Amino acid sequence: MVDVKSGSNGVNAAGLGPAPSAMTGMGAGSKTPLYKVFNQFLEAKPVFTNRDAMNISFTPDNIPHRDKQVEELGRMLAPVLKGGKPSNIFIYGKTGTGKTLVAKYVTSELEKLAAGKLKVVYVNCKMKHTADTEYRLLAQLAKEFGRDVPFTGLPTDMIYHAVFEAIDSVEQNVILIVDEIDSLVQKAGDEILYTLTRINGDLKQSKLSMIGITNDLGFIDRLDPRIRSSLSEEEMVFPPYNAVQLQDILKERLSLAANKESVSDGVVAKCAALAAQEHGDARRALDLLRVAGELAERSGESKILISHVDTAQEKIDQDRVIEITKAQPRQSQAILYAIVQLSQKDKNVETGNVMDVYSRLCSECGLKPLTQRRVSDLIAELDMFGIIQTQVVSRGRYGRTRVINLALSDALYEKMKALLKEVFY
DNA sequence: AGTCCACAGGAAGGGCAGGCGA
DNA sequence: TCGCCTGCCCTTCCTGTGGACT
Numbered sequence: 001m002v003d004v005k006s007g008s009n010g011v012n013a014a015g016l017g018p019a020p021s022a023m024t025g026m027g028a029g030s031k032t033p034l035y036k037v038f039n040q041f042l043e044a045k046p047v048f049t050n051r052d053a054m055n056i057s058f059t060p061d062n063i064p065h066r067d068k069q070v071e072e073l074g075r076m077l078a079p080v081l082k083g084g085k086p087s088n089i090f091i092y093g094k095t096g097t098g099k100t101l102v103a104k105y106v107t108s109e110l111e112k113l114a115a116g117k118l119k120v121v122y123v124n125c126k127m128k129h130t131a132d133t134e135y136r137l138l139a140q141l142a143k144e145f146g147r148d149v150p151f152t153g154l155p156t157d158m159i160y161h162a163v164f165e166a167i168d169s170v171e172q173n174v175i176l177i178v179d180e181i182d183s184l185v186q187k188a189g190d191e192i193l194y195t196l197t198r199i200n201g202d203l204k205q206s207k208l209s210m211i212g213i214t215n216d217l218g219f220i221d222r223l224d225p226r227i228r229s230s231l232s233e234e235e236m237v238f239p240p241y242n243a244v245q246l247q248d249i250l251k252e253r254l255s256l257a258a259n260k261e262s263v264s265d266g267v268v269a270k271c272a273a274l275a276a277q278e279h280g281d282a283r284r285a286l287d288l289l290r291v292a293g294e295l296a297e298r299s300g301e302s303k304i305l306i307s308h309v310d311t312a313q314e315k316i317d318q319d320r321v322i323e324i325t326k327a328q329p330r331q332s333q334a335i336l337y338a339i340v341q342l343s344q345k346d347k348n349v350e351t352g353n354v355m356d357v358y359s360r361l362c363s364e365c366g367l368k369p370l371t372q373r374r375v376s377d378l379i380a381e382l383d384m385f386g387i388i389q390t391q392v393v394s395r396g397r398y399g400r401t402r403v404i405n406l407a408l409s410d411a412l413y414e415k416m417k418a419l420l421k422e423v424f425y
Numbered sequence: 426a427g428t429c430c431a432c433a434g435g436a437a438g439g440g441c442a443g444g445c446g447a
Numbered sequence: 448t449c450g451c452c453t454g455c456c457c458t459t460c461c462t463g464t465g466g467a468c469t
Contacts, residue, residue, distance in 0.1 A: 135453060156453080158445090329456095351432065371458060376433065392433065396467030399431025 045302035047293040053257035054290040056283055059105055064252050065245040066098045069238060073106045076234050077209075080110055080118050080173045085207035088197060088231050092217055093238025096281030099213050102238070103177050107211075114173070121145075122177040125184035134192040137184060138163050141176070145169075160195070164202065171205040181212040182219045190227050197230040240280030246272035249282050250289055258293070263304050267292065270309045288312050318412050324385050325416060330423075331370055332378050334361050337420040339388060339404055340413070349404040351376065365424050379404065 052058055063070060077086045093099045107120040121144045123137060138159040142149045145166030149159055167174055176196070178184065185193065199208050212231055214220075220232055241249065250268045254260075271292070275285035289304070291312035296304045325336065338357035342349040355372055362369040370378070379402065383390045389405045408416060 133454070158452090331456095370456095372432080373434085373459080374457060377457095380434090392464090394465040394467090395431080396465075397429050397431095397469095398467075399429085400464060400466090401432055 040300060041297070047262045047297050047302060047304060048258050048290075050257045051290075053253055054286060054293070056286060058253075059101060059108070060252065060256065062252060063098060063101060063105060064248045065241060066102050066238075069098070069102050069236060070106055072236060073102060074110075077106060077110055077175065080114055080175070083117065083173070085173065085200065086175070086209045087233035088210045089212070089234045089236065090220060090232035091211060091213045091236045091238065092220075093215060094240055094279045094281070095215050096275070096279075096283035096285075097215075097238040097240055098282060099215075099238050100177075100179055103179075103211050103213060107175055107177065110175075117171075118173045118175065119145075120175045120177065122179065124179040125182075126180035133184075135159060137178075137192060142166060164199065167199075167208060168203050168206045172207075174206060174208045175211060176208060177211045177213065179213045180215075182214045182216040185219070185223070190224055193227045193231055194224070197227060241276070241282055242280060243269075243272045243276035246275050246280065246282060246285045250285055253286060254289070262293075262302060264306065266306055267304050267309055270306055274309070274313060287316055291316055314409075314411075317409075318415065321387055321408065321412060322415060322419065324387060325419060328382075330367065331374075332382065333420060333423055334358055334365070334367060335375055335378050336382060336387065336416075337361060337424060339382075339406060340417050340420060343406045343413075347405060350401045351379065351404070352401060354379065354404065361424065376402075 048054060053060070073089070076089055079086045091099045091103065104122065111118050111120050121141060123140050123144075125137065135156055138156065139149045141163045142159060145163065147162045147166050149162060181193075193212075196208070196210060210231065220228055220235075223231065247268050250271055254263060254268070268289070271285050271288040274288060275281050278284050288309060289312075292304050292308040295308045295311055295315070296302070299308075325333065328336070335354060335358050338354050338361055339349055341357055342353050351372075355375060358375065359369045361367070379388070379390060382388045383404075386407060389407045390402045392400065392402050394400045406413060
């Protein structure tokens with residue numbers, strides 16, 4: 001139960017009165033609508049007893065249907081226990097197939113056994129402003145080894161030396177897990193990988209091994225052959241989960257997170273089936289179940305129903321698109337608003353029309369219009385986010401253009417239109 | 426077969442902000 | 448304070464594309 005102290009006016013620090021059943025000394029706020037909301041929440045039987053276990057970042061002790069991969073990776077990394085350097089490993093697999101989970105699990109178990117002789121560093125190159133450029137990756141590594149470096153400003157070779165010295169300052173094995181490694185190479189080139197895979201030649205008392213993780217199956221083929229051979233000394237492929245395996249994963253998590261009676265029949269199967277349609281994504285399955293549970297709790301029910309899963313699916317998609325839209329810079333929002341306006345009249349929108357409407361919108365809102373070149377890049381970015389779908393088509397002597405479709409449901413389209421209207425008018 | 430259109434998209438570089446060491 | 452370095456956003460210049468038209 002919540003532990004709150006009443007203030008001088010009888011209202012707790014958050015300005016809310018305590019629940020009558022759980023707390024004594026109701027304050028002045030006890031009759032407010034918000035009070036009822038919180039009271040309802042406190043009195044309702046929770047769906048999840050351990051919410052953290054439903055989180056994507058939670059690392060369980062048992063990873064269903066990944067025994068083979070855990071063992072295989074364990075064998076590859078085992079030389080660490082005798083002070084040897086394991087091979088660099090490359091892990092492929094689509095989103096939500098357990099790559100990161102297995103890598104983190106195996107390395108953390110190894111770290112326990114290695115008794116201070118192993119340091120595991122995890123970096124995610126998709127995290128903006130964290131490790132998505134050469135400089136930032138090196139700065140992040142330097143921080144992991146206790147060197148405080150600014151997020152910009154220093155020459156790259158200075159940061160490299162700081163990292164090098166930090167790694168080699170004690171006799172140890174270092175395993176560097178580089179998640180979403182394709183994002184790093186796309187943005188910063190593959191020189192950094194060349195440097196890191198050859199760092200062992202200069203290290204005197206330490207050894208560095210890399211585990212590269214990507215969901216881009218063609219990534220390794222696009223790498224420079226010199227880097228390819230040293231980065232993927234060992235390779236692992238994580239197959240997608242099928243619906244039955246996803247059900248096992250969800251049941252396993254539910255055993256940690258909720259009581260059996262909190263979930264109706266068919267809920268787990270439905271979440272698993274929906275996620276299996278999306279290339280067997282366990283992350284999606286967990287998200288669906290978690291959001292369905294939260295929706296059930298919010299509606300005052302103590303059991304997740306099939307209808308909650310349906311609503312959860314819609315909500316996850318809507319929330320993602322709206323949040324991405326809100327986070328976009330104003331120029332991208334203006335371009336998106338132009339596309340939304342044009343989509344009202346015609347389903348297929350072309351770059352040229354977007355430029356016209358966008359330019360008009362800019363002059364109406366006092367925004368400096370970008371060049372067609374830049375707009376083209378921003379359209380490609382919106383496509384990447386999944387807000388729009390684009391296809392380059394040739395219209396013969398009438399030129400080449402990009403046909404743009406809004407990838408939104410009717411409800412989401414209206415929501416998006418209202419949001420953008422609010423931004424610009 | 427050659428021309429044309431309306432872009433797509435790569436490359437190079439400018440300008441700015443944040444940060445460092447001298 | 449200055450020179451240098453970085454990331455980021457943007458522009459300019461340029462080549463490539465592919466199907467309709469001549």
